[in-house]
Amino acid sequence: MLLERFFETDLAQASYLIASTDAGRAVVVDPRRDVQGYLDLAAKHGVSITDVTETHIHADYLSGTRELAAATGATIHVSGHGGADWSYGYDAHLLHDGDEIAVGEVRLRALHTPGHTPEHLSFLVTDGSVADEPGYLLSGDFIFAGDLGRPDLLDEVAGGVDTREDSARTMFASLRDRFVTLPDHLQVFPGHGAGSACGKSLGAVPSTSVGYEKRFAWWAPFVAAGDEAGFMDQLLGGQPEAHAYFARMKRQNRDGPAVRGAVEPLPELDPADVASALASGAAVLLDTRSLEEVHSGAVIGALTVPATASRSTYAAWTFDPEREDTSVILLARDDDQAQELRDNLLRVGIDAVAGYVTALGDLPGFVPEIVAPADLEGHRHDLVLDVRGRDEHADGAVPGSQQLHGGRALWELEELPEGGRIVVYCQSGLRAGVVSSALRRAGYDIVELEGSYAGWSRWADAAGTEAAETEAAGVGTTTEAAAGAEDVVDAR
Secondary structure (H helix, E strand, O other), X not given: OEEEEEEEOOOOEEEEEEEEOOOOEEEEEOOOOOXXXXXXXXXXXOOEEEEEEOOOOOOOOOOOHHHXXXXXXXXXXXXXXXXXXXXXXXXXXEEOOOOEEEEOOEEEEEEEOOOOOOOOEEEEEEEOOOOOOOOEEEEEOOEEOOEEOOOOHHXXXXXXXXXXXXXXXXXXHHHHHOHHHOOOOOEEEEOEOOOOOOOOOOOOOOOEEHHHHHXXXXXXXXHHHOOHHHHHXXXXXXXXXXXXXXXXXXXXXXXXXXXXXXXXXXXXXXXXXHHXXXXXXXXXXXXXXXXXXXHHXXXXXXXXXXXXXXXXXHHHHHOOOOOOOOEEEEEOOOXXXXXXXXXXXXXXXXXXXXXXXXXXXXXXXXXXXXEOHHHOOOOOOOEEEEOOOHHHHHHOOOOOOEEOOOOXXXXXXXHOOXXXXXXXXXXXXXXXXXXXXXXXXXXXXXXXXXXXXXXXXXXXXXXXXXXXHXXXXXXXXXXXXXXXXXXXXXXX
16 A cells, blocks of 8 residues: 655645555645646556545535546545535445445545534545554544644634534534544644644644553543543633635635636746836736745735745735736746745635746835834834734733734725724734735725734833843932932022
8 A cells, every 4th residue: 555645745635545556546635736646646656546535525625526536537436424514516425424435455534423524524544554443543633733723713703603612512423422532653744743733732743542642642531531521621722813815715615616627837937028018907916925025025915925834824914816817927036936835825726827027127016114112112013913823912011902804804994994004013024014015906095014913022122121230320319319309409
């Protein structure tokens, strides 16, 4: 048996190719939309991808299940447990608890594990060439290393009303009745790792085991004690805000993502054509330079999405393809980076990428306005906006600031003052730079806080230390001055 993990660091998402090299057949679980890597690996090992499946209707990325099936002719298998609201809306073979996908001697048995979502499946994998019972579990967003899939997304992004508590109870039952009854030796391969927004505190290791999680995971004592109420409080408390674009992913993945087919190489565009497209509003520039470079000079109307970790997510924060009939032009270092960035955008459903440029040239520019922490109090503005998460804001914030998660800002503009001047900050500046560019493009007067909250904290600490030292040093002087003033009064 061949089991290969594909890990996409930008979204912290894992997919798996499992094959019988003897039978020459493979199945892919939870594929992403840029499918060439699966095709290349299958060709390398001389196997054909005959089946493709997924653990659930994803919220954080656009599934590649239909894309891979179209490229290979593979049979699509999806969960049949979604009920009226979360059943798949496209033709596929429906899997129910206990059903199997067989590729030669390798078998994947569906295990219904609801909680993160109602339809969620995990897959027990048996290598029939060496054993007659499972040795592996593909757990999707049910079990992560040290954590669990969040149960609140239907409320957060999918139009659910007060479903999170029922989902948390269901998660408890899946753990109690399904997971902890499995043999300890089973190796567990989750669908996400550290950095994903699908849980609170995911581990960074690529796999774990049933026995390890039963002994050391935070939830294990609650399940062992039958403490459903304590478990629910711990699971539901402190979940981060879900990105607004998750709603689009959830809906498109349920109904069936568009199949792109073979993707042509991305062309390098003529700067004059780019200038014309930007000026007419037919295109928007995605500026992938570092934040420092953007602050030294940016293109009017461009979106700042530095080519660092989370670039897919940040692009989806700033550009909604369902609300804009606009193509995207990438500012990229070279052709290789441009093609890679286009794949990042495909993973979150931003398909209309027209091409790329490698330099700004004569595109109309400006220098983003930045205010230093020391100047903030006297600065003219109507709002100080914290685009970090709720928990980050609660742990410490610029006095008087309003919190609005960066992943929701463009979808909750009613929270912002119309025509007002807004100072934006995050923790270190990156998220603030991303959100600021989107808000500027939406017509807001935006200023970024230099150094963001980390910079403000350093300034506030230094200012407080200086004030304390001045006060301490000035105690004797102040007393003498007061005595002198009394002498003057007496003389008069």
